[in-house]
Amino acid sequence: MAVLGIFGTETADVASSIYYGLYALQHRGQASSGIVVNDDGVFHSYKDSGLVNEVFTPSVLSSLGLGQLAVGNVRYGTSDSKDRINAEPVVVNHSKGKMAVSLDGKLVNGVELKNEMELKGSIFHTANDAEIISSVIIHERIHSASIEEAVCKAMYKLKGAYSLILMSPQKLMAVRDENGMKPLCYGQRSDGEYVVASESCALTSMGATFIRDIRPGEIVVFSKEGIRTIKDHCNQKPERLCVFEYLYTARPDSVIANCSVHLARKRAGAMLAKAHPVEADVVIGAPDSGIDAAIGYAEQSGIPYGLGLIKNKYIGRTFIDPGQNVREDKVKIKLNPVVETVKNKRVILVDDSIVRGTTCARVVKLLRDAGAREIHVRSSAPAFLNPCYYGTDISSRKALIACNHTTEEIAKIFGADSVGFLPIEDVFKLGEGGDCKGYCAACFDGNYPTEEPVDYGVNKFERKISEREEK
Numbered sequence: 001m002a003v004l005g006i007f008g009t010e011t012a013d014v015a016s017s018i019y020y021g022l023y024a025l026q027h028r029g030q031a032s033s034g035i036v037v038n039d040d041g042v043f044h045s046y047k048d049s050g051l052v053n054e055v056f057t058p059s060v061l062s063s064l065g066l067g068q069l070a071v072g073n074v075r076y077g078t079s080d081s082k083d084r085i086n087a088e089p090v091v092v093n094h095s096k097g098k099m100a101v102s103l104d105g106k107l108v109n110g111v112e113l114k115n116e117m118e119l120k121g122s123i124f125h126t127a128n129d130a131e132i133i134s135s136v137i138i139h140e141r142i143h144s145a146s147i148e149e150a151v152c153k154a155m156y157k158l159k160g161a162y163s164l165i166l167m168s169p170q171k172l173m174a175v176r177d178e179n180g181m182k183p184l185c186y187g188q189r190s191d192g193e194y195v196v197a198s199e200s201c202a203l204t205s206m207g208a209t210f211i212r213d214i215r216p217g218e219i220v221v222f223s224k225e226g227i228r229t230i231k232d233h234c235n236q237k238p239e240r241l242c243v244f245e246y247l248y249t250a251r252p253d254s255v256i257a258n259c260s261v262h263l264a265r266k267r268a269g270a271m272l273a274k275a276h277p278v279e280a281d282v283v284i285g286a287p288d289s290g291i292d293a294a295i296g297y298a299e300q301s302g303i304p305y306g307l308g309l310i311k312n313k314y315i316g317r318t319f320i321d322p323g324q325n326v327r328e329d330k331v332k333i334k335l336n337p338v339v340e341t342v343k344n345k346r347v348i349l350v351d352d353s354i355v356r357g358t359t360c361a362r363v364v365k366l367l368r369d370a371g372a373r374e375i376h377v378r379s380s381a382p383a384f385l386n387p388c389y390y391g392t393d394i395s396s397r398k399a400l401i402a403c404n405h406t407t408e409e410i411a412k413i414f415g416a417d418s419v420g421f422l423p424i425e426d427v428f429k430l431g432e433g434g435d436c437k438g439y440c441a442a443c444f445d446g447n448y449p450t451e452e453p454v455d456y457g458v459n460k461f462e463r464k465i466s467e468r469e470e471k
């Protein structure tokens with residue numbers, strides 16, 4: 001999921017600016033896209049299922065009109081929330097005005113909060129947490145002097161990972177949870193407009209100069225009076241940035257916590273080469289996010305890097321599509337091997353991660369069919385052993401191949417000669433030289449930054465199984 005916002009004092013085509021920024025963030029979500037434009041307090045919004053360019057045709061975009069502020073969102077669909085109705089931003093009218101909310105993340109106490117708010121009279125229409133967050137903020141707003149005060153109070157109730165952009169008639173607010181799990185940064189354009197985005201690559205594409213990351217727990221308010229920052233929730237909890245941002249989620253040209261994602265991935269590849277060396281003729285990367293790590297592996301090992309796989313750029317990322325059937329169909333038409341690179345060669349295939357193993361098994365077969373003599377699979381992420389409760393679609397231990405098989409068994413399933421994962425201790429060195437003080441790596445090591453959601457369906461199921469086994 002990705003959030004994007006723009007704040008200006010002059011009337012301008014802010015819808016088009018958000019449109020181009022969302023394009024740069026499309027890798028973070030492909031199920032739905034939405035934009036809300038604020039023209040002197042009047043909101044115009046449009047959202048639907050689909051990619052940014054599918055949802056926003058020229059006529060739809062122009063129907064949003066001009067404005068001074070705008071927010072946008074791209075979202076990926078988990079199995080319970082892929083419908084059109086769950087598209088964001090969420091727009092709500094309340095007794096003291098109106099508000100648009102765009103969210104990247106997931107609450108661990110969403111069900112409890114929803115129940116609580118329903119008992120207080122709230123009615124919900126979607127399965128997304130942005131609506132729950134809106135409801136909590138609106139409730140606080142009744143007894144608060146300002147929207148930012150209401151947001152600050154609401155944060156005492158919100159548990160989980162969230163990077164938020166909120167828009168009121170007069171203000172744009174950027175908010176990060178106390179652990180700082182999801183990235184969020186802001187910059188400024190030469191015409192003075194401020195841009196807030198999930199990743200710095202969107203700032204660049206919108207012609208904005210990066211200023212800084214929003215700090216964990218911080219609320220930054222952009223208004224006609226200037227920029228104000230509220231730090232009541234800062235330094236309350238240890239920083240725990242999602243380390244999967246460096247490995248997979250973010251774009252390599254983004255900089256998160258003062259560390260280049262591209263360099264972090266190269267570092268992962270170099271550490272992988274040290275941990276799992278093997279004699280080979282060529283190192284290739286699984287496009288797209290395996291390529292940076294493959295370059296790092298090649299540089300560290302001295303084995304030449306080669307272009308071994310070509311990706312059809314018009315197919316979406318397999319990992320974030322809902323449903324196993326859809327995933328398998330897409331893998332079949334997504335990649336083609338470069339025979340000249342791999343034929344009769346001992347090949348090291350570096351992938352960004354191995355979650356379910358579907359893609360990797362298919363790629364190994366493609367390389368075998370293209371004449372590769374040996375195939376050694378290397379994952380620049382550690383083995384996935386736990387679900388993610390914070391908005392990344394790693395939902396069930398049952399589906400995680402490393403949860404149910406040894407490394408040797410995985411190699412056999414893939415038809416590979418060997419498999420190696422990045423050691424868990426190396427994952428905490430990815431952002432070396434940057435500003436981040438701590439990471440969430442719970443899907444690898446089980447050390448969750450927050451309480452686990454007791455209502456989480458899969459978790460409840462797994463608890464029942466383990467309770468039964470204990471008996």
Ligand code: SF4
Pocket residue numbers: 161181242243244245387388389390391392440441442443444
């Ligand atoms: S559990 Fe994994 S994917 Fe989820 S926030 Fe933590 S590191 Fe990121």
